[in-house]
Amino acid sequence: MKKIVMLCMLFAFGVQLNLSAAGGEYHLIIEGFDWGPAASKVILPLGETTKSVKTENYDVRVSRKSDQGDIPESMQSGSREVMRAYVSDAEGNPQEVGNHVTLILAVAPYKPMGSPIQYFGRKGNVWIDYTLAIIDSATGTTWNKEGERTIPILDDFDLTGKFTHKDITMSYAAFKPENRTGKAPLLIWLHGGGEGGTDPSIAAIGNKAVNYAGEEVQSIFEGAYVLVPQAPTFWMNSVEGGYTRGKTNDMYNEGLMALIKDYVAKNPEIDPKRIYVGGCSNGGYMSLKLILNHPDYFAAGFISALAYSSEFITDKQISSIKNMPIWFVQSKDDNTTKPEETAVPVYHRLKSAGAKNVHFSYYDHVIDITGQYGGESYYYNGHWSWVYLHANECRLDFDGTPVKVNGMPVNIMQWVSAQKK
Structure with a gap:
């Protein structure tokens, strides 16, 4: 007492x-x-x-x-x-x-x-x-x-990046691998709707995208650049104001692509044949938008909680990206970017168009994969399927079979690393 x-x-x-x-x-x-x-x-x-x-x-x-x-x-x-x-x-x-x-x-x-x-x-x-x-x-x-x-890993990023295109200035975080010999791949991550603004540290750590500069992923790529651009507002900000899910144009894709090209030009050690783009939710929308607009630029896409509505993608656009390697990740109980309106029909349309290298890890729920907070009985918000992506846990395709490269089962980052233009 x-x-x-x-x-x-x-x-x-x-x-x-x-x-x-x-x-x-x-x-x-x-x-x-x-x-x-x-x-x-x-x-x-x-x-x-x-x-x-x-x-x-x-x-x-x-x-x-x-x-x-x-x-x-x-x-x-x-x-x-x-x-x-x-x-x-x-x-x-x-x-x-x-x-x-x-x-x-x-x-x-x-x-x-x-x-x-x-x-x-x-x-x-x-x-x-x-x-x-x-x-x-x-x-x-x-x-x-x-x-x-x-802040481990985040402290290894340069958080001072700025790029202006026309009247829009975007911030970005960037990581450069050490002791890399030869050309290095580039991983681009596009944040979700809650990480916009002018502080790219939020875009990098808000949903654990710093993991792409972590030891596990870096060892898979034997050293990779990581670029995390940040929208001043949110990637799906339409030119008319408010949100777009693909029906109208957004205000950032043109400037974002200019930022990416500028960064690549200023870092000649980047391998132009191994530039990968990924994102979640808002960033998933923008990842697919960039792939649709520039199908010959990227080597692969890795997209979680896609926010691009399938109804606003034409059959011609689907055909134009059918040879682009893409791996989708989503949870069935995602009530924010509903999979039956976004990733599921896009995936099936790509497969029907003849896509050979498109995959989809489709989860029932987003659970505590660490086992520390309840394990399989603890459910995160169903929208947070990027938890599996950032942890490099995705291994199974839409039909539940392992995704393979050269006959060997792989996780999502091993698969991304194997893609080359």
């Missing part, structure tokens, strides 16, 4: 410190997860060396604020669960003796206190003012100022 009372007093004191006095600095680690970015670790300098720490001594409170919109009151502040604490160095590496402690924080799709971004409707996802107040109940030491922030 004494410890509980003391802890409450310390936390009350910690909140006061956070508002009126300087506390110590912490190093925040943010990682990309299937549902978006989350603050998963915090590294605390101790000021002295130690051999052991106790997890139960550390309590973490979070404040989530933004001037971009209203955050629901239940998501503005709360506690973070500390899963484990260990002695470490300044980078969070475990040490037998060290002068830092690293806290592993619980994250999950149903734990909004872990998220450093917030969705604000038409504004999309934005980074928010995300601050921690951490107290060691054994010593009364507090840390309440962010001194450093690390």
